[in-house]
Amino acid sequence: MKIPEHPTLNREWDKKEIKKKTDKMLEEIGELQYKMYAQGKYSIIVLLQGIDASGKDGVAKGILKFCNPVGTEVYSFKKPTDLEYAHDFLWRVHNVCPAKGIMKVFIRSHYEDILVPSVEKYIPADIIEKRYETINTFEKMLEDHGTKVLKFFLNVSKETQEERLMERIEMEEKHWKHKDGDWDTREKFDQYLKVYQKILTRCNDVPWHVVPADKNWQKLYTVAEVVLKTLKELDLEWPALVTERFGK
């Protein structure tokens, strides 16, 4: 089973060249992000989804490398708390959406509320079914408000996932990332991919970007390209001087 990948995958990949290009793009992202923050007109969500060990944290670190931390945020969605569970599934998501000016990385998102119950089957299918349309409307509303929602599916292969999960057992500094349960989830790899396929098709009003995730430099390059393009297309401007005290 295979999810069709981002067109960049078909290009020639020269690792050294790509890394150099990526660094240049990240610097540009940093400059434009600060301008977006100063202007306070738009916000961006960099939404990262992917199977365990697809490298979401690494993308967050990479994309924000040259950004100003005053205008950026990262939020990791975990297993919902009791309080969150007592609300509709978008409540906790809405609560952490970025204010105008902010670029925010979502590590996981509302898509977990389709993925996990679809595979684990603890919510009736007809309720899950409604969430696709609810999400489309929600994301559309955010976009109408000036929040660009950039959605990335980090497409890691089953083989690479195994290597990375094994590292967590073998390397002292990665032990803390290990959870036995990730290996149970891994047994359902194809089931998860099947739900992802449905999500990529049915929640594509705000488009998905399928990103090759077996190699970190390919992954970061692809995400950076989309983020930079988005920033460039916004009408970012330094705000004018507002003063009554200092005549022009």
Added chain:
Amino acid sequence: MKIPEHPTLNREWDKKEIKKKTDKMLEEIGELQYKMYAQGKYSIIVLLQGIDASGKDGVAKGILKFCNPVGTEVYSFKKPTDLEYAHDFLWRVHNVCPAKGIMKVFIRSHYEDILVPSVEKYIPADIIEKRYETINTFEKMLEDHGTKVLKFFLNVSKETQEERLMERIEMEEKHWKHKDGDWDTREKFDQYLKVYQKILTRCNDVPWHVVPADKNWQKLYTVAEVVLKTLKELDLEWPALVTERFGK
């Protein structure tokens, strides 16, 4: 009027040398911050106070340069909202204190709730008076919980402040930072310093660090030194592997 400065000021300052040292320290901070995040036992607040244009945002950016954004946060305290005002002065502060594992930069803090009302006199003196002791108890509680509170007063001179405020009028990319009101506040520079002196004396149970803030490289070096020393003194360890599935 002059506030006594951090002892580093008395050293020989070689700009090139200091910048190199600072970068090395920042890298070490990044490594240790990630370990602190993995361990999830401690948290750190890097609390930045200083007159307008003392360069708080710049310190945030500098200190976090090599940190992993997944385990770091920045919070800027602004003029309290109506909702915040309807609560005690520590309510909004408590609400954004870092969870275990997180290193968080506070741009301004609860000290604003002594500074501004003391100078502007819109709260009775006896109420402000109580806040000193309340803050001492609050910070002590955070420390007891494993949150290191590192407090920095960015000590900018009146002359440098004027230069920086002028840049906001003169440079297009700094216009957005300009507020006419900052010039009114500037007229009360000495009044603010006087309150700062009182704060530095009476709220020193968790100690203050007075930082030279006229030169950015001196400022960042001094703050980095304290942050790095603090991280080194914590008993940071990579957590052990927790597994029932993979025998040792």
